[in-house]
Amino acid sequence: MSVVAKEIRCSHCNAPVEFKSGEIVTTCKYCGFTTVIQTGQAFNFDHSLILNNYNTAQMENCIHAWMSNGFMKPNDLSKKSKIIENNLVYLPFWIVSAVVTTKYTGIFERISPPITKDGLIEKEYNWLILARNATVFPTREYRVPLTGKIPYDFRKIEGSAKVLNSEIGKDEALDVAKQQIENHHRFLLQQNVDRVVDMSTELELKQMVYLHAPLWFVKYQYKNNMYQLIIDGSTGTVLKGDIPSMRL
Numbered sequence: 001m002s003v004v005a006k007e008i009r010c011s012h013c014n015a016p017v018e019f020k021s022g023e024i025v026t027t028c029k030y031c032g033f034t035t036v037i038q039t040g041q042a043f044n045f046d047h048s049l050i051l052n053n054y055n056t057a058q059m060e061n062c063i064h065a066w067m068s069n070g071f072m073k074p075n076d077l078s079k080k081s082k083i084i085e086n087n088l089v090y091l092p093f094w095i096v097s098a099v100v101t102t103k104y105t106g107i108f109e110r111i112s113p114p115i116t117k118d119g120l121i122e123k124e125y126n127w128l129i130l131a132r133n134a135t136v137f138p139t140r141e142y143r144v145p146l147t148g149k150i151p152y153d154f155r156k157i158e159g160s161a162k163v164l165n166s167e168i169g170k171d172e173a174l175d176v177a178k179q180q181i182e183n184h185h186r187f188l189l190q191q192n193v194d195r196v197v198d199m200s201t202e203l204e205l206k207q208m209v210y211l212h213a214p215l216w217f218v219k220y221q222y223k224n225n226m227y228q229l230i231i232d233g234s235t236g237t238v239l240k241g242d243i244p245s246m247r248l
């Protein structure tokens with residue numbers, strides 16, 4: 001597949017389309033046209049973009065503000081830390097909008113004698129799937145700022161930013177979402193029953209959106225150790241922040 005795919009040119013502007021092994025949806029950096037590598041076909045679903053609202057200097061202010069505030073941080077963290085890396089990356093996500101229904105039968109054992117209970121969990125989700133295999137990212141902590149979503153526009157992407165292509169296709173993302181939501185429902189229904197005898201989950205799909213969102217990947221050094229931050233480039237919220245131990 002990689003040999004064939006290497007020869008793909010953008011079917012919109014004919015520029016060579018760059019990608020790495022394992023990537024299956026790629027976006028032309030010259031015109032923003034998106035292609036499914038396996039088929040060479042144009043994208044036939046929504047591709048959206050969340051805008052980044054920070055430049056590098058503003059992001060540094062944001063980082064130092066985070067270092068200066070909050071609990072459990074060394075007092076000199078902002079003063080003594082050095083920002084080593086501060087990179088804007090547009091990560092690809094799938095958003096699965098669906099109504100998911102789980103019917104279950106279980107045993108309620110908190111009374112004697114135990115009783116059998118039937119129940120139903122029905123919820124609506126915009127469930128987020130990161131479309132990369134190896135990236136460490138706190139997907140469940142991340143609330144995609146969907147209000148800032150626009151149709152994908154390559155002209156809004158900063159020249160210095162990196163745009164990662166999808167390694168997970170639409171069907172796979174849907175399967176993963178269904179599995180994760182079912183696990184979530186399994187967790188929820190434990191409030192009502194102690195032992196599950198039977199459960200079945202159905203997903204009614206409303207929409208699937210392919211989306212690139214701006215995340216800043218930051219490395220900072222404090223007293224010879226390196227720490228990582230991941231910051232939402234739309235809102236400036238720190239999604240993951242390593243804090244040095246107070247004993248250092």
Ligand SMILES: [Zn+2]
Pocket residue numbers: 010011012013014015028029030031032033
């Ligand atoms: Zn192109």
